[in-house]
Amino acid sequence: MPKVYVVDREGVEHELEGQPGWSLMEIIREAGLPIEAACGGCCACATCHVYVDAEWLGRLEEPGEEENAMLDSAFEVRETSRLACQIRFRPELAGIRVTLAPEF
Amino acid sequence: MAVEPIRTDIVIIGAGPVGLFAVFEAGLLGLECHLVDNLDKVGGQCAELYPDKPIYDIPAIPVCTGQELVDRLMEQIRPFRPTFHLQQQAEKLSRTAEGRWRLETSAGTVFEAPVIVIAAGAGSFVPRKMPLPGAEAFEGRSLFYVVRRRDDFRDRRILVAGGGDSALDWVLNLEPIAREIALVHRRDEFRAAPDSVARMRALVEAGRMKLFIGQITGLEGRDGELEAVRIRTAEGTEIRYGCDRLLAFYGLKMELGPIAEWGLNLERNLIRVDTEAFETSVPSIFAIGDICTYPGKLKLILCGFHEGALMARRAFDYCRPNEKFVFRYTTSSTELHKRLGVA
Ligand SMILES: Cc1cc2nc3c(=O)[nH]c(=O)nc-3n(C[C@H](O)[C@H](O)[C@H](O)COP(=O)(O)OP(=O)(O)OC[C@H]3O[C@@H](n4cnc5c(N)ncnc54)[C@H](O)[C@@H]3O)c2cc1C
Ligand code: FES
Numbered sequence: 229m230p231k232v233y234v235v236d237r238e239g240v241e242h243e244l245e246g247q248p249g250w251s252l253m254e255i256i257r258e259a260g261l262p263i264e265a266a267c268g269g270c271c272a273c274a275t276c277h278v279y280v281d282a283e284w285l286g287r288l289e290e291p292g293e294e295e296n297a298m299l300d301s302a303f304e305v306r307e308t309s310r311l312a313c314q315i316r317f318r319p320e321l322a323g324i325r326v327t328l329a330p331e332f
Numbered sequence: 333m334a335v336e337p338i339r340t341d342i343v344i345i346g347a348g349p350v351g352l353f354a355v356f357e358a359g360l361l362g363l364e365c366h367l368v369d370n371l372d373k374v375g376g377q378c379a380e381l382y383p384d385k386p387i388y389d390i391p392a393i394p395v396c397t398g399q400e401l402v403d404r405l406m407e408q409i410r411p412f413r414p415t416f417h418l419q420q421q422a423e424k425l426s427r428t429a430e431g432r433w434r435l436e437t438s439a440g441t442v443f444e445a446p447v448i449v450i451a452a453g454a455g456s457f458v459p460r461k462m463p464l465p466g467a468e469a470f471e472g473r474s475l476f477y478v479v480r481r482r483d484d485f486r487d488r489r490i491l492v493a494g495g496g497d498s499a500l501d502w503v504l505n506l507e508p509i510a511r512e513i514a515l516v517h518r519r520d521e522f523r524a525a526p527d528s529v530a531r532m533r534a535l536v537e538a539g540r541m542k543l544f545i546g547q548i549t550g551l552e553g554r555d556g557e558l559e560a561v562r563i564r565t566a567e568g569t570e571i572r573y574g575c576d577r578l579l580a581f582y583g584l585k586m587e588l589g590p591i592a593e594w595g596l597n598l599e600r601n602l603i604r605v606d607t608e609a610f611e612t613s614v615p616s617i618f619a620i621g622d623i624c625t626y627p628g629k630l631k632l633i634l635c636g637f638h639e640g641a642l643m644a645r646r647a648f649d650y651c652r653p654n655e656k657f658v659f660r661y662t663t664s665s666t667e668l669h670k671r672l673g674v675a
Contacts, residue, residue, distance in 0.1 A: 266454065266585065266586065267381060268631075270381070270382060270385065272381040272382055272385075273381070273585070274583070275585075296519070296521075297523045299518070300494070300495045300496070300517070300518055300519070300523065301460065301494075301496075301582045301583035302582075303462065303463050303547075303582070304463075304547070305518055305547060330463055331463070332460065332461065332462075332463035
């Protein structure tokens, strides 16, 4: 199984099983890590905000206008900010590393 | 002065799709409903979070948008003349001497009813607050998430944060009475009515307001009085903007709120109900829709509709203890046709 690495808000790194076809948010939520994902992955809440490790950023599709607009209501948005529900996991993303953004 | 309570059969907390359809099921049984919602409109999540997105799993409606669903529900329940009490939160619940429920809202509306139905979704929609250290100390004095009194902003140096309609509308609305006004937004693109964006840009052009592209990183001030806001611009420089009012719009989130204090059986912020009538651990208080939980619960609109039908059946017994319940179909019952206004 391809792996996904997720750093929680305490700085602890977790190795998760990457289910191809699932969104990154679903993988993180399924593992029981604290990602609120209030809207269930509909790009309507920004509570699945993560920072993607810089070297992986370029390998993802660019965020769409809807994701960008939703990021407007997130906090501490950086260059590497993404909404995890908008990133679909595929085998080529094996090893991707993301950090959970602060909760609010 | 004591307010005269509104007496009715059922008070529904939450005017989301599930609360709306409950009006229909209760109405068929001849029960009258009043609804309370914190939002300024009906429709709950469908209207607030995804009015333009399609829904495909409403039985017999192959596709409709969130707002279309709400509009259709409003049309369907019109014969039962529900009364809506919007922009107020259901706050206090107590028992009257006669054993009815007494519910008070944040706007001071008081209801008395034999049945309370909680259709509160994931809670009230409330403004999302800034997670900055120390922000709380300024809240309500110099940091605001909604405008309650426009005069609080007169002759002030105001910073508005956000890039949507609320932020733009308030910039335009407050600019004439402000001593100084500025807008800060993460990127130089705005998700607001194009006309508002054009008017805001014209004000910037004319030197009547400032626009910062960046994010707020800190607040400065003392005793709840804001003196300056630190902003990290998109280019990465830190600036300090002197102001004494900050109006921040970071969208809405849902928070269970006062319902948590009502002594109901809660499981991770959801209300435990039975699956016969969706009644809570307290008789004659029901919970339906996203807010309720039971083995196998799915947070789907269609499940909420079913829950409303069974709830209404049991609510009838509390509202009409001296009448006998008769099960009837809308297709053929003249009694129901009268209630629906089609007889
Ligand atoms: C983006 C998105 C897409 C979705 N797509 C689908 C789909 O395709 N199919 C589907 O079946 N479901 C879908 N859902 C889920 C669906 O929207 C919910 O199941 C549904 O809205 C629940 O309805 P409800 O009436 O129980 O609660 P809500 O719609 O959450 O409404 C609850 C209302 O109660 C109010 N309230 C709460 N507490 C108080 C209080 N104390 N005082 C006053 N008011 C209060 C709130 O302000 C809110 O307006 C989707 C959800 C989202 C976010
Ligand atoms: S889960 Fe809500 S935006 Fe991703």
